[in-house]
Amino acid sequence: MNHAILLNNRPKGMPQIDDFKFVEEDMPAIRKGEVLLKTSYVSVDPYLRSKMNDAKSYTAPFELNKPMYSGIIAEVVESRHSGFEVGEFVSGMLEWKVYQASDGRGLNKVDVGRAPLSSYLGVLGMTGLTAFLGLSEIGKPKGGETVVVSGAAGAVGSVAGQIAKIMGCRVVGIAGSDEKCSMLSSDYGFDEAINYKTSKNMRKAIAAACPDGVDVYFDNVGGEISDAVLVKINQFARIVVCGAISVYNATSLPQSLSVQPFLVKNSALMQGFIVTDFEASFPQALAQLSQWLKEDKLKYSETVVEGFDQVPRAFMDLFEGKNTGKMLVKV
Amino acid sequence: MNHAILLNNRPKGMPQIDDFKFVEEDMPAIRKGEVLLKTSYVSVDPYLRSKMNDAKSYTAPFELNKPMYSGIIAEVVESRHSGFEVGEFVSGMLEWKVYQASDGRGLNKVDVGRAPLSSYLGVLGMTGLTAFLGLSEIGKPKGGETVVVSGAAGAVGSVAGQIAKIMGCRVVGIAGSDEKCSMLSSDYGFDEAINYKTSKNMRKAIAAACPDGVDVYFDNVGGEISDAVLVKINQFARIVVCGAISVYNATSLPQSLSVQPFLVKNSALMQGFIVTDFEASFPQALAQLSQWLKEDKLKYSETVVEGFDQVPRAFMDLFEGKNTGKMLVKV
Numbered sequence: 176m177n178h179a180i181l182l183n184n185r186p187k188g189m190p191q192i193d194d195f196k197f198v199e200e201d202m203p204a205i206r207k208g209e210v211l212l213k214t215s216y217v218s219v220d221p222y223l224r225s226k227m228n229d230a231k232s233y234t235a236p237f238e239l240n241k242p243m244y245s246g247i248i249a250e251v252v253e254s255r256h257s258g259f260e261v262g263e264f265v266s267g268m269l270e271w272k273v274y275q276a277s278d279g280r281g282l283n284k285v286d287v288g289r290a291p292l293s294s295y296l297g298v299l300g301m302t303g304l305t306a307f308l309g310l311s312e313i314g315k316p317k318g319g320e321t322v323v324v325s326g327a328a329g330a331v332g333s334v335a336g337q338i339a340k341i342m343g344c345r346v347v348g349i350a351g352s353d354e355k356c357s358m359l360s361s362d363y364g365f366d367e368a369i370n371y372k373t374s375k376n377m378r379k380a381i382a383a384a385c386p387d388g389v390d391v392y393f394d395n396v397g398g399e400i401s402d403a404v405l406v407k408i409n410q411f412a413r414i415v416v417c418g419a420i421s422v423y424n425a426t427s428l429p430q431s432l433s434v435q436p437f438l439v440k441n442s443a444l445m446q447g448f449i450v451t452d453f454e455a456s457f458p459q460a461l462a463q464l465s466q467w468l469k470e471d472k473l474k475y476s477e478t479v480v481e482g483f484d485q486v487p488r489a490f491m492d493l494f495e496g497k498n499t500g501k502m503l504v505k506v
Numbered sequence: 507m508n509h510a511i512l513l514n515n516r517p518k519g520m521p522q523i524d525d526f527k528f529v530e531e532d533m534p535a536i537r538k539g540e541v542l543l544k545t546s547y548v549s550v551d552p553y554l555r556s557k558m559n560d561a562k563s564y565t566a567p568f569e570l571n572k573p574m575y576s577g578i579i580a581e582v583v584e585s586r587h588s589g590f591e592v593g594e595f596v597s598g599m600l601e602w603k604v605y606q607a608s609d610g611r612g613l614n615k616v617d618v619g620r621a622p623l624s625s626y627l628g629v630l631g632m633t634g635l636t637a638f639l640g641l642s643e644i645g646k647p648k649g650g651e652t653v654v655v656s657g658a659a660g661a662v663g664s665v666a667g668q669i670a671k672i673m674g675c676r677v678v679g680i681a682g683s684d685e686k687c688s689m690l691s692s693d694y695g696f697d698e699a700i701n702y703k704t705s706k707n708m709r710k711a712i713a714a715a716c717p718d719g720v721d722v723y724f725d726n727v728g729g730e731i732s733d734a735v736l737v738k739i740n741q742f743a744r745i746v747v748c749g750a751i752s753v754y755n756a757t758s759l760p761q762s763l764s765v766q767p768f769l770v771k772n773s774a775l776m777q778g779f780i781v782t783d784f785e786a787s788f789p790q791a792l793a794q795l796s797q798w799l800k801e802d803k804l805k806y807s808e809t810v811v812e813g814f815d816q817v818p819r820a821f822m823d824l825f826e827g828k829n830t831g832k833m834l835v836k837v
Binding site for chain 2: 442
């Protein structure tokens with residue numbers, strides 16, 4: 176039998192295990208021109224939460240009683256497609272199933288010899304691309320500038336901060352535990368790390384860590400943390416709005432500090448970033464990320480949970496910050 | 507005797523007449539290389555409110571017990587400067603005085619034959635430049651897109667909306683009275699006008715006026731009006747944050763709808779606009795504005811108050827929306 180995970184209910188607030196449905200189904204049969212894929216790793220990411228709502232958006236929401244999907248690494252275990260051989264590994268937006276058929280569209284082959292399989296969902300996948308392109312296309316940090324990263328110990332944040340260091344910036348990370356903060360400083364070379372859970376006054380903490388103000392803010396969280404950064408932005412600051420994990424589970428539209436007076440006073444820019452808008456730049460960005468990885472200029476960490484049935488749990492744990500670096504499920 | 511208006515107190519909330527000090531002083535004497543200027547028109551603008559606070563900013567705040575200053579048109583009444591002749595008119599950032607000496611720096615000559623004097627503080631001055639460059643540098647409207655303008659009956663908004671119409675857009679204006687709204691539709695060619703003071707549900711009103719969503723939002727006001735527009739923005743929307751008059755008098759940092767989820771969901775941009783950042787584009791922009799004015803494609807209105815001692819009153823009236831178009835004081 177095959178196993179699949181469907182969307183059972185649209186969550187109200189924080190997702191619950193009942194919002195997912197675990198089903199067994201027949202093994203898929205493949206036709207001519209198709210491959211049979213066996214899932215190796217499932218990526219769970221905060222942005223998936225938005226797709227669980229029935230909100231109008233430019234990407235379709237997940238459908239009720241249909242499989243969830245996300246970035247997945249899979250092995251070709253059977254092939255009737257001339258472009259794929261058994262034993263090859265691919266990445267793509269695939270369904271939360273152990274086995275699935277594919278006609279090959281949207282699949283990218285993964286070079287197992289070059290880097291660990293799982294890294295193609297992280298530093299050499301969407302999260303690495305998000306960090307690199309969010310910074311280079313919107314943040315545009317210049318050497319000597321101060322870059323603040325929220326969600327800094329997460330998959331995107333930890334890479335974004337390291338890239339800003341490579342670019343010669345002063346980098347301040349915000350994370351949710353002393354362990355994460357000490358990792359940011361000692362392993363990833365951040366200049367300062369602020370634990371927002373123990374900091375009594377975030378505005379003062381940001382001010383102390385950024386004596387020259389904030390030139391680039393790579394924002395993964397939104398909410399009060401972002402309010403505290405906003406009051407310290409410099410003239411011509413750039414805010415990369417990459418995510419807003421702190422408000423994804425809000426059941427009503429959340430309120431924050433009004434950004435308009437700060438933006439106008441500082442001629443500052445704030446821009447929503449979705450990595451798939453920049454697909455044309457993926458090859459070049461991946462080449463740069465691979466190069467830095469090879470030169471050991473870029474480190475990454477993963478939180479790997481084992482077992483296909485743990486996918487929803489791993490996803491829910493993101494909202495409690497239980498991951499360090501990329502959260503993955505090994506199947 | 508000469509007359510001057512100084513900053514007496516830093517206002518708490520809405521400015522009061524006591525925050526200004528009216529003084530008499532000796533007539534200024536000019537030295538070699540200077541001109542004596544007699545003020546003709548004083549521009550009062552919402553942004554001056556920010557400079558009355560003692561807040562750190564990239565432009566210095568007004569100093570207590572020193573003259574206020576703003577855009578002024580003045581006549582050269584005495585000249586010991588080889589570049590200026592008596593009878594010429596100039597514009598510049600000048601002090602709130604009836605007479606003042608100047609060494610000529612920062613003065614621009616004004617062509618009285620080409621357009622009315624007062625227009626050089628409005629449609630052919632900073633407000634026209636703000637409308638044109640805010641739209642062209644940040645808003646970048648394309649033909650067929652929907653452009654929403656708040657503060658639409660004001661000096662900047664009325665010009666911004668007309669330029670968006672020239673560019674082939676559907677233009678929706680938001681203003682604070684039925685008279686203003688009817689002027690937007692009948693005189694300025696806006697497609698729709700919404701009176702935010704009588705509209706019971708701004709979100710529904712915006713949705714009804716913008717059936718295809720909002721591509722460009724030219725924002726002069728901030729606050730709740732901007733919240734209502736935000737929920738209707740389209741993918742790749744651009745928000746020109748030109749002003750935030752609704753919160754300039756707030757005594758604590760105001761809260762609004764969190765913008766981050768809307769920006770990230772729509773890959774949208776929000777950027778603070780200060781016209782002086784774009785000085786290099788002024789000549790080209792003024793040429794275009796003059797051309798449109800000559801072709802009668804651009805109309806403007808003014809609210810002209812008479813008498814130098816009315817400058818503070820005219821300024822305060824801005825915050826109650828008593829002006830239509832550019833608010834000016836004729837001296």
